[in-house]
Amino acid sequence: xxxxxxxxxxxxxxxxxxxxxxxxxxxxxxxxxxxxxxxxxxxxxxxxxxxxxxxxxxxxxxxxxxxxxxxxxxxxxxxxxxxxxxxxxxxxxxxxxxxxxxxxxxxxxxxxxxxxxxxxxxxxxxxxxxxxxxxxxxxxxxxxxxxxxxxxxxxxxxxxxxxxxxxxxxxxxxxxxxxxxxxxxxxxxxxxxxxxxxxxxxxxxxxxxxxxxxxxxxxxxxxxxxxxxxxxxxxxxxxxxxxxxxxxxxxxxxxxxxxxxxxx
Amino acid sequence: xxxxxxxxxxxxxxxxxxxxxxxxxxxxxxxxxxxxxxxxxxxxxxxxxxxxxxxxxxxxxxxxxxxxxxxxxxxxxxxxxxxxxxxxxxxxxxxxxxxxxxxxxxxxxxxxxxxxxxxxxxxxxxxxxxxxxxxxxxxxxxxxxxxxxxxxxxxxxxxxxxxxxxxxxxxxxxxxxxxxxxxxxxxxxxxxxxxxxxxxxxxxxxxxxxxxxxxxxxxxxxxxxxxxxxxxxxxxxxxxxxxxxxxxxxxxxxxxxxxxxxxxxxxx
Numbered sequence: 037x038x039x040x041x042x043x044x045x046x047x048x049x050x051x052x053x054x055x056x057x058x059x060x061x062x063x064x065x066x067x068x069x070x071x072x073x074x075x076x077x078x079x080x081x082x083x084x085x086x087x088x089x090x091x092x093x094x095x096x097x098x099x100x101x102x103x104x105x106x107x108x109x110x111x112x113x114x115x116x117x118x119x120x121x122x123x124x125x126x127x128x129x130x131x132x133x134x135x136x137x138x139x140x141x142x143x144x145x146x147x148x149x150x151x152x153x154x155x156x157x158x159x160x161x162x163x164x165x166x167x168x169x170x171x172x173x174x175x176x177x178x179x180x181x182x183x184x185x186x187x188x189x190x191x192x193x194x195x196x197x198x199x200x201x202x203x204x205x206x207x208x209x210x211x212x213x214x215x216x217x218x219x220x221x222x223x224x225x226x227x228x229x230x231x232x233x234x235x236x237x238x239x240x241x242x243x244x245x246x247x248x249x250x251x252x253x254x255x256x257x258x259x260x261x262x263x264x265x266x267x268x269x270x271x272x273x274x275x276x277x278x279x280x281x282x283x284x285x286x287x288x289x290x291x292x293x294x295x296x297x298x299x300x
Numbered sequence: 301x302x303x304x305x306x307x308x309x310x311x312x313x314x315x316x317x318x319x320x321x322x323x324x325x326x327x328x329x330x331x332x333x334x335x336x337x338x339x340x341x342x343x344x345x346x347x348x349x350x351x352x353x354x355x356x357x358x359x360x361x362x363x364x365x366x367x368x369x370x371x372x373x374x375x376x377x378x379x380x381x382x383x384x385x386x387x388x389x390x391x392x393x394x395x396x397x398x399x400x401x402x403x404x405x406x407x408x409x410x411x412x413x414x415x416x417x418x419x420x421x422x423x424x425x426x427x428x429x430x431x432x433x434x435x436x437x438x439x440x441x442x443x444x445x446x447x448x449x450x451x452x453x454x455x456x457x458x459x460x461x462x463x464x465x466x467x468x469x470x471x472x473x474x475x476x477x478x479x480x481x482x483x484x485x486x487x488x489x490x491x492x493x494x495x496x497x498x499x500x501x502x503x504x505x506x507x508x509x510x511x512x513x514x515x516x517x518x519x520x521x522x523x524x525x526x527x528x529x530x531x532x533x534x535x536x537x538x539x540x541x542x543x544x545x546x547x548x549x550x551x552x553x554x555x556x557x558x559x560x561x562x563x564x565x566x567x568x
Contacts, residue, residue: 070483077487081496085352088501093351114529215333230347 045141046149050117053152057116064154071158072165075108078225079166093229098170100227102256106225107249109204110188112159118193119151122217124200125210126130126254134291144282148193172256180259184252187267188224191247194274197282202283216243224249244274311378312404317416324381324420330419334378338371342429345496346436347371358377358500360442361527366497368447368526371429373495373519376454379422379483380461383414386477387469397563407556414462422458437497441526449534450525456541457518459548463548473562488513494520498527514544 057064079100085095115122124147127133136146167173167181199213223231225246231239240246247270252262324331346367353363387410390396399406434440441447467479475481489495493515499507510516521537524530 066480070480074483077491080491083554084502084506085348087499087503089352092348206408211333215336222340222344226344226348229342230351294313 042145046145048295049146049149053117053119057152057154058157064157065099067153068158071112071155072162072175075104075159075162079104080200093227095227096227099253099257101166101170101254102172103191103227103249104171104225105163105165105170106188106253106256107163107221108166109163110158110248110252111155111192111221112163113185113189114155114156114192114196116160117152117189118148118196119153119156120148121193121196121200121213122153123150123151124197125203125208125213128201128203128289129208129210129289133286137289143286144197144279146202148197165222177256177259181262183264184255184267187255187271188248188252189246190198190271191274192217192220194271194278195244195248197278198274201278201281201285204288205254208291219243220245220248244270247274249273308392309404313408313412314409316404316409316412316545317419320413320416324417324449326465331424332483335425338374338378338425338429339432341374342371342432342436345378358498358527361498362442364433364439364444365441365527367525368433368441369498370496371433372450372526373493373523374453375422375425376457376461376518376522377489377495379425380420380465381414381421381456382465383410383417383462384465384469384472384478384482386410386413387466388472391469391472391559392400392476396559400560400563407470410469411462411466411552414465415459418458418462422454442471443529445529446525446527448530449531450522452542453522453525453534453537456538456545457522460514460541460544461518461549463552466552467555468546470552470559473555473559489515489518489557492516493518494523498524514540514548517541517544547565 082097082100082104085092090096092097120127127147133143133147136143139146163185164173167177172181196217197215199216200209202209202213220243223239223243228236228246228250236246239250247267251263251267251270255267346363349363350368353366358366387396390399396406399409402409420568462483465482468478468485471481472478492510492513494502494510498518499510499516510520517537517540521534521541524537525534
């Protein structure tokens with residue numbers, strides 16, 4: 037399948053999902069607003085800590101806001117445009133990939149981009165607010181912010197694909213995969229200096245918190261060509277791994293022998 | 301109510317609580333997930349306190365005490381089952397009406413099941429939380445006697461949380477989707493309850509605001525016992541717990557009666 041056709045297919049999937057989300061306008065806004073409230077409540081913790089201690093491991097409140105301003109939209113965009121990645125394990129175990137395998141479209145792209153979570157827009161809004169409060173929302177920072185968020189979102193989706201694809205070999209790992217993903221998000225929302233030594237190694241390998249949070253935020257905190265290349269390299273590496281793992285797993289996939297229809 | 305009748309009714313609720321606990325054992329993977337999650341949270345905060353703890357977060361309170369505080373608050377929160385989901389599900393599906401014909405009070409049965417599940421969850425999480433606090437904090441709090449007081453306060457705090465969730469579940473009769481109500485309540489517990497660190501670290505005005513609400517009884521009151529021996533404080537918190545349990549039980553009964561009336565008028 038040619039690249040242009042793949043991109044057109046991806047664009048159609050995304051547009052269809054967005055239309056589906058917006059069709060239930062009340063629920064859409066409620067979910068988005070609640071996610072903002074949820075995020076602000078979580079951030080209260082940092083506000084209280086920094087109000088008392090000023091600095092944690094060399095980080096100030098502005099740095100935390102920047103981190104939140106990158107990771108929250110990264111996560112938000114990941115679940116808005118790649119919401120299906122979180123359901124992959126269930127689809128694999130239940131044999132729900134059958135309908136996608138019969139279509140002349142990339143299976144992984146189809147499975148990942150065929151679902152969208154409206155609450156992710158709340159994360160995007162929160163991130164914009166945090167970056168504004170951190171004083172980073174200006175033209176000079178804009179390209180670095182865009183790159184950092186894109187890298188974070190891409191790595192979030194790639195890591196979800198890898199965790200969920202374990203179902204090809206291990207069976208029902210939905211809970212485990214979800215938990216690994218949540219741990220990744222959890223660690224990415226804390227200042228990097230807290231995790232030194234061997235733990236730092238884990239956060240760049242088993243759980244890619246370094247690639248969804250630590251590296252992208254450095255692009256914005258202290259922009260440099262090196263920081264951009266490292267972060268981009270991380271995203272490319274995780275996507276290469278994700279595609280390799282999913283493709284290898286797909287060879288072991290067994291049909292669910294189910295009859296049904298799929299809308300997208 | 302005679303003693304014999306009381307024993308029969310009590311036996312029914314106990315049987316329901318036992319069945320819920322056994323169901324919880326069957327879902328081992330979820331329980332293990334919670335135990336691991338508790339470890340991740342305590343570990344993460346051990347790193348935070350290790351970095352800032354040297355500057356004395358609170359007078360006379362060290363990293364070790366703060367980690368025990370967190371272990372206790374998370375123990376209560378992770379130990380309390382989200383019972384509002386079961387109520388919402390039954391209201392939506394119409395099963396609520398079917399359950400009313402059973403010879404046992406609907407909300408009483410729901411609360412008994414939640415208590416049974418909470419007992420099992422808390423029994424599983426307690427040793428894990430203690431081990432994490434010991435491992436990452438490097439030992440018991442300076443005055444470990446307070447941990448004995450944390451136990452009853454945690455159980456009372458969990459009951460307060462269960463009654464809140466029962467009320468949230470019943471709100472399904474009016475709002476259908478109870479998740480927004482739950483999320484708001486959860487965040488109030490997170491912030492005003494002092495889930496992650498003692499309220500004493502908060503700005504003065506926020507501390508005062510928090511103490512006007514029942515949320516500190518769920519987290520702060522039991523967790524505070526890890527920071528020192530405070531029997532007077534524990535007694536005061538226990539009395540407040542009992543007051544709020546009475547008030548919330550009344551609210552749940554009122555909502556339940558309103559829900560039944562609504563069901564009679566509108567149908568199941």
